[in-house]
Amino acid sequence: MAANYDYYQMLGIQKGASEDEIKSAYRQKAKKFHPDVFSTASDSEKKNAEEQFKKINHAYQILSDPQKRAAYDQYGDENGPSFRSGSNGGGAGGFGGFGGFDDIFSNIFSSFSGGGRQRNAFAPRRGDDITVNVVVDFMESYFGVEKEIKITRSENCKDCNGTGAKGGTAFSTCKRCGGKGTVTFKQNTMFGQIMQEAVCPDCKGKGRIITDTCKTCGGKGNTRNMRVMNVKIPAGIDNGQTITYSNEGESGDNGGPNGNVVVIISVKPHPLYKRRGNDIYFEVPISFSKAALGGEIDIPTPTGKMTYKLPEETQTGTVFRVKNKGFKYINKELYGDILFTLIVQTPQKLSKSQREILEKLESSMGNNQDEKARKFKEYLK
Ligand SMILES: [Zn+2]
Ligand SMILES: [Zn+2]
The missing domain is CATH 2.60.260.20 (Urease metallochaperone UreE, N-terminal domain)
Incomplete structure (x- = not known):
């Protein structure tokens, strides 16, 4: 498919750029707009980065493929008359020293759609741990002590059972992915077409679309609540030791377990002991x-x-x-x-x-x- 932007411009290189220049320009640009970099950005920033990232990948796909690049240079379209998918027949061997594409390709995509947690965006995920520092006196560490701590943690919204949908039921199956949470798209490489799996952009991997948002949590599925905990610090605790309360941390996603609360003890020095x-x-x-x-x-x-x-x-x-x-x-x-x-x-x-x-x-x-x-x-x- 031909695109309505200039591949060379997209990567910030000259028309006569060498394979190495193309590769390094691509690395830089892909890093800059990689989805992981924007994981905490606003939705519009994310969307823009995603678009840039796709364009950069597409530009690189074409320019790193000698056949497609030649077609693009000649016709302004990689699908020019000289191109037929898979026509080189020889696979990787046909291109001798040119082996970098697959490396970079799989690197970039491993965290975008493979192995990383986005692939399992709708699989249960354990919540994060909450770390709390508690300072005790030397004598308190000798005898043991109980301390009250306050933590603010996300908890699954009770009104919607963590679904974000009103009453826990006001959602429908995502039409785009049929509830799978992932979509596959074709990626043209010099070895032919590869089917890539990515998180469904409509439902963000949840597999369902909320039709009526839960008012309590605003559709997030969780609320942030303050909680008071009584920490029992045993006699003999030493500086830097930790006490872990399982399952008391941030709520998990998609039914995953909570994280832990980890209390780190600091013992104040004693003037004599x-x-x-x-x-x-x-x-x-x-x-x-x-x-x-x-x-x-x-x-x-x-x-x-x-x-x-x-x-x-x-x-x-x-x-x-x-x-x-x-x-x-x-x-x-x-x-x-x-x-x-x-x-x-x-x-x-x-x-x-x-x-x-x-x-x-x-x-x-x-x-x-x-x-x-x-x-x-x-x-x-
Ligand atoms: Zn979907
Ligand atoms: Zn809710």
Whole structure:
């Protein structure tokens, strides 16, 4: 079929363009007007892009076929006297190095009418997931907590059962596709005619035409509703972990299941505690006299203050472990530990008498020094 537009102009190339130039011009133009690019555009933009896309494909079909191109160049019509469909007989072999057409062709059309979801526009499709971020305190993650979240999701319209037709019945079978939702059209290629399947433009793949629109949803088949959900966050949840509520997300299409609600947990840092795995780490400052003498010290745990018996002569940096006071393992009756590190503080703001005590202590220490200090002194000789 001859068209009422110039194929060269359509692809933005000169009349003498090489095969490669034609191919690359076609790639660019087809990409620009590909239906996928306009999936969220307005209806009129979509329609215009669709038309451009068809024209570009047609122009390329002709110009990439040496026979048709010659006919077009000579007669301004690819169906000129020299053209007969399939007359080259030799198939692909007849054109030697020219093999790009089929590649591009199938690439472009794979998402337009093949494999992609448009082909199954009237098949059940699962709804999208809804992702919600929930921030909890460190202590909330330790004990577990319940949080209320609000989500806005599409729900199948109850008044029309998701059909978009008044009462769920005010539609008729699409005449153009006979209810199939797809139409086939002939595509001329250098190998002869190929039957291509595409979404029916009249019913957009639904297979039916609404005769009376549902007022509640305006024919969309779904409404957007706000919903409050109670999220149960288990004890032991960690930063970045997710909780999934199946089937609570966006409604599916054509009777497909709902998507999920996925709650992503962010845990606020704690000023004292650090979490590693299921263990809790923190530092305990103590005086150097306490560290030397030993005795009871109080340490904070998430479940309350506990007394710890410190041995004598504890060095700074020593780590102590309190079993089973860490985070709970989710779905297990198991707990991590607390590991606290003693940090010996050098005394400050000394009074005169305290200073004297320390001076006495220092001079009395003499050779009464630990292994490390003795070794260090060796370097001073
Ligand atoms: Zn149809
Ligand atoms: Zn409705």
